[in-house]
Amino acid sequence: MSTSKDIDLSIEGMSCAACVNRIERAVRKLPGVENAQVNLATEQARVSVADDGPDAAALIAAVVQAGYQAHEMNPAAAAPEAVPANDWRELALVVGGGILTLILNLPMLTGLEIAPLWQWLLATPVQLLVGARFYAGAWAALKDRSANMDVLVAIGTSAAYGLSVYQALTVAHHAHLYFEAGATVIVLVRLGKWLEMRARRRASAAIRALHALRPATARVQRHGQEADIPVAQLRVGDRLVLRPGELIAADARVLEGRSQTDESMMTGESRPVDKAAGAALIGGSVNGSGLLLAEVTAVGTETVLAGIIRAVENAQLGKAPVQRMADRVTAVFVPVILLIALITLAGWLLAGAGTDQAIINAVAVLVIACPCALGLATPAAIMAGTGTAARQGILIRDVEALELLHSVQAIAFDKTGTLTEGKPRLVSQQTFTGSAAEHLRLAAAMQKGSEHPLAKAVLDAAAGQALPTAVDMQAVPGQGVQAEIDGARYVLGNRQLLAAHGITPEGGVAEQAEGHSLAWLARVAPTPALLGLFAFGDALKPEAAAAVAQLHAQQLRVLMLSGDNVGSAEKVAATLGIREVHAGLSPTDKAAIVARLHGEGVRVAMVGDGINDAPALAAADVGIAMGSGTDVAMHTAGVTLMRGDPRLLAGAIDISRRTWRKILQNLFWAFIFNVAGIPLAAFGKLNPMIAGAMMAVSSVFVVSNALLLTRWKSGAQHA
Structure with missing residues (x-):
């Protein structure tokens, strides 16, 4: 299958929009060029070429032939100085x-x-010296x-x-x-x-400020010795020694020590963020007063900072x-x-x-x-607009999203991780047959390795216990998970998942009324049986109510599209003042509701943070992901809120307008x-x-x- 790549060029000598048109025409004439966009304000060009298309040298030659100067831009290079x-x-x-x-x-x-x-x-x-550039440009044109x-x-x-x-x-x-x-x-x-x-x-x-966050060197620990090396030589797995006040050279995970980091340039978060063993560090943020030992998890163009700059x-x-x-x-x-x-x-x-x-x-x-x-x-x-938004923690990935966002009429929210903290805990268990302890071990074995918030809650509750081995694990998006343990087949999930296996769930009425999320555990083979019920509680984000109020003040229609049960979704919605609630939805259901609104002539923005939100994010006019969410959600969305504050959504709409x-x-x-x-x-x-x-x-x-x-x-x- 044919693929394409982008080549970025810096252009010199443009004077007006007619120059833009001429360069674009000159480059697009080359065989293998799929698209060319020239920006007069940034004096840059982005050219999409097929794998067998022209290289940077051929593109530069075409630009020079059109009467301008050009050179290839290095994504890893520092931004140009403020006054060349x-x-x-x-x-x-x-x-x-x-x-x-x-x-x-x-x-x-x-x-x-x-x-x-x-x-x-x-x-x-x-006329002849000061005006020379006009003669040169006119002759080329x-x-x-x-x-x-x-x-x-x-x-x-x-x-x-x-x-x-x-x-x-x-x-x-x-x-x-x-x-x-x-x-x-x-x-x-x-x-x-x-x-x-x-x-x-x-x-x-804004771009220059982000580039400036890349330090030139990093202190690493190798074979028990510390040494300063160029950042370009860092590799995943290297151990970083981070002294107080230093720029963090790459994305990493804390191994030892406690400190706070300043991540304001990436996320807009003005308060220092606590860091301890296991915490993620963002390359380009500033270490506080503590000494940290951290393991590098991403370098170069794969870091969060590089992704922000690229976006x-x-x-x-x-x-x-x-x-x-x-x-x-x-x-x-x-x-x-x-x-x-x-x-x-x-x-x-x-x-x-x-x-x-x-x-x-x-x-x-x-x-x-x-x-x-x-x-x-x-x-x-x-x-x-995009540079200012980035400094405030709002990452606008493409110009179409910026242009569409100003005219959205409805905002559709996922619930978990978007309006709630996304860190649920197991608050109660109900058993129908067997023991609660055994049910917890089975559920934890089935969720091992999962990034879902409910999975983490189960694993936290079962911490320290010996877990059986689960094989042939399959996640069912928006419904739950199924796996085989000791020769028996189990499912853990919502009513739809159990109904798909011919099992009728019981109980949960009181828990649902309290706004808790529910997951039933059942054995589906060799002998079907309903085993137990897990109830999870998830706190609302402190900023959620203010965020919804701001959107209402912007004359926007606010909806909730949740895969959770009706009781939990409606309780959260009532607390926040959201009047339109759709619960118990699969990922395709969410996408279908967004598509239906779109078909009614309503311009919709979807806000989510999980894998199960990706179809709805893609179906919406503008997809908006929480920076605390999954990579799939962020890659699908046109806008990312770099910290988990839903009030940034009103800010994103405001800066777009x-x-x-x-x-x-x-x-x-x-x-x-x-x-x-x-x-x-x-x-x-x-x-x-x-x-x-x-x-x-x-x-x-x-x-x-x-x-x-x-x-x-x-x-x-x-x-």
Whole structure:
């Protein structure tokens, strides 16, 4: 079966959404490329290729052929520095050009005159050196038979510069020259791009902060000796020596010692988390005041931290449907603007205006229409929103989940581990035949190795007892487990499981009324018999009631879909204020209810934490997993709440809504700057200098507007 892989590239030289379209087209032409997504805000590309498709070198060659620079990104490498060296070179060019341009504008500011020769000497370095990137970008675009922002700026400023040279050489010295107009546009646009780059890097601060959690070295214990080694050399099974205050180099399990760790960067949990023997450690968290000896359980790209970074990058690299629409508009936008500029030129000439006035008005059209802001509107908001959410413990894995979450109408909760602690304990036993002690040993033998919360409760209750050997164990999702012990076949589970084997369960009425979860033990072969009943109690999460109240305040319909018995589910629902309860459900039943709601036109988010929730998570418009749950649930979900606080769900919906509003605001203002400015320029009401300033301001505005999302707090922070 053919499979695909993703190759991530860093792209240099993009100026607007038209550049994005051109790079995507160039890469998609290569045989074996299945998809290509380029993000202007992150300056990155993700290319999906078949196993026998092109390698990174071939993709880079295609990007270079399109007129840009690229290199492959190393997932294990550190994030780029906040202010790269070429930023200072860019700033030096802008400052130098700005000084020359300021001198050129002295006549307008002070009334002093500058001779045409001196104007030419001042303007030429700005036009040819500071403006060199526009010529390079325009040439690459025109070779590719396309157009972008660079084409608009290069043509517009060259027209102003050329007209001024012509006027200086052929007309009397009183002729009006436009050297300052072209120079001002170039400097303002480059200044805008520099400010935009700085703002974009602020938006990607979350990724850099996560990368910074990776220490360079780790102290390991080997053959009784301690030594510092590079983190890249760590292997699963190595023993880490973690001193107080150190960054934990990889995911691990505590073998000896007691301490607390700060996991706030990964989970948003502001309080230190107690750690003792057997506790899991997250690589990148900070050890507290205790000395720990721990065994490495995951390294490199398999760690929790790497997974968080990968998920945030996936969301930021992804392209929302609304962005695809903007890209389609941009694909025809630049050619249309070139046509409008020609019509403006011809119209003013036919109206009897001078050649210089006609050219200047056409230049203003070209400059004001640059679609930089349009290309940045959506990805800048997505970068800021997903990065901020990650810092608060809300991991949004893909951009579709971010876009859909804002419009969900109903939230469907699993019960155990989502609204309850997921740490039930055995509270009572009832026997129908045989002894309670023997029943407990049989149940524990059948549950050995299981990660289910009820299985752990049984195993805890039977701790220290000698257990018989169970063989041919089979988990029945949403119902229970069956196994063979000493030649007899047993089942342990709910009413549906027993009914499937022709056994009628008894008892449990009082326990069910108390809200306890029930599991019956029965022998199904060679002679069927109902043996006993186990009742489990599970405490509600302290934050659950507040979480449900927050969702109701957000005008959302809240449901509970539980595999537990009706009494237990209804008692929990009544305590929390959930009015719509479906209990005794199998995994397929949960998925079917979600699908039915979907069919009724209700957009549904499903919240769960177990294997039995995976089908419903996949069926929902948006699947939301608890970070304390199983890997299957987290891999199926589009959103993961990194700590077990259900109040984060309201936060996830809130940040999605805010991000969506920012996207719409940015698109609106980007279109306003472009579309409203074009007729003003065409009718001579906007000179090129003001047009250049407006274009630069529009790009900085949309990125700065998106950055307001970085102030957001989830409302679920611990004191």
